[in-house]
Amino acid sequence: MPLIIILVECGLELIPKQIRNQPSVKRNLKVKKYYSLLLDNALHHSAMKNLKNHEKRGRPDITHICLLNALGSPLNKSGNLKIYVHTIHNRIFDINPEIRIARNYNRFKGLIGKTLLEGDIIIKDKTLISQVDGNLNDLIKPIENSEILLFSSRGSLIKSHQNLFLKNSSKNYIAIIGGFQKGSFSKEILSLSDNLISISKHQLDAWVVINRIITYYEISHSLI
Numbered sequence: 473m474p475l476i477i478i479l480v481e482c483g484l485e486l487i488p489k490q491i492r493n494q495p496s497v498k499r500n501l502k503v504k505k506y507y508s509l510l511l512d513n514a515l516h517h518s519a520m521k522n523l524k525n526h527e528k529r530g531r532p533d534i535t536h537i538c539l540l541n542a543l544g545s546p547l548n549k550s551g552n553l554k555i556y557v558h559t560i561h562n563r564i565f566d567i568n569p570e571i572r573i574a575r576n577y578n579r580f581k582g583l584i585g586k587t588l589l590e591g592d593i594i595i596k597d598k599t600l601i602s603q604v605d606g607n608l609n610d611l612i613k614p615i616e617n618s619e620i621l622l623f624s625s626r627g628s629l630i631k632s633h634q635n636l637f638l639k640n641s642s643k644n645y646i647a648i649i650g651g652f653q654k655g656s657f658s659k660e661i662l663s664l665s666d667n668l669i670s671i672s673k674h675q676l677d678a679w680v681v682i683n684r685i686i687t688y689y690e691i692s693h694s695l696i
C-alpha cells in the first residue's frame with residue numbers, strides 16, 4: 473500500500489485582484505511570465521497585510537521544499553508514495569510521482585502559476601499534475617480501509633515512531649500535513665480526523681515533518 477500524503481492549505485494562489493495595483497505587486501509583475509503571477513510573501517509582503525488569513529498565504533516556497541523532499545525520497549522512487557497538494561482556496565492537485573520538479577524556485581513558481589491557470593500540466597501526453605474535482609472529503613472517502621493521521625504540534629506526542637505505521641497492516645495510511653508556516657488547521661481540515669498526532673515536542677517546519685514521516689514509513693516497511 474503506498475503512503476498517501478496530502479499537503480493541506482498550501483499558500484498557492486494567483487495574486488488576488490484586490491492587491492494587483494499595489495506598488496510591490498506591480499513592480500514584480502512581468503507580462504506573460506507565469507512565475508510572476510503567483511502570490512509570494514517574499515515579494516508582496518506589504519500588499520498582503522490586509523488580506524484575510526494572510527499568514528497562511530503566499531508561500532510557494534514551502535510547497536516547493538516539501539515536494540522536492542517527498543518526490544526525491546526512496547519511498548517515492550520505489551513507487552510507494554502518492555502525494556496531493558491542497559491549496560488555501562480548496563483546490564486539490566494530484567502530483568504524478570514521476571514529475572521532475574524544478575530545483576530552481578522561479579521555475580517552480582512558473583509551473584504552479586500555469587497549473588493554477590490551466591488546471592492540468594500535460595507534457596508529451598503524460599499528465600504530470602491534474603486538478604482533482606471536489607473537496608478533501610470526496611478525495612478521502614472512497615479510499616477503503618484508511619487510517620487518517622493529522623499531523624500537528626498540538627496532537628498527542630507519539631511514544632515511538634515504530635508504532636506509527638505498522639508493517640503488516642492492510643490499512644491505507646493517509647498523512648495530512650499543513651503546508652503553511654503560521655496558524656493552525658481550518659475547521660474543515662480538523663473535521664477529517666480525530667487522530668491528531670505530534671512527532672516532536674518542538675514545532676517543526678512542514679518539510680521536516682514530511683521527511684520524517686516518509687523516513688518512518690520507509691523504515692517500518694523496509695523500503696530503504
Ligand SMILES: C[S@@+](CC[C@H](N)C(=O)[O-])C[C@H]1O[C@@H](n2cnc3c(N)ncnc32)[C@H](O)[C@@H]1O
Nearest residue numbers: 623624625649650653670671672674675676678
Ligand atoms: C510550520 S507548521 C505550521 C504551524 C502550526 N502552528 C503547527 O505547528 O501546527 C507546518 C505543519 O507541520 C506539521 N507539524 C509541525 N510541527 C509538528 C509536530 N511537532 N508534530 C507533527 N506535525 C507537526 C503540521 O502538520 C503543521 O501544520
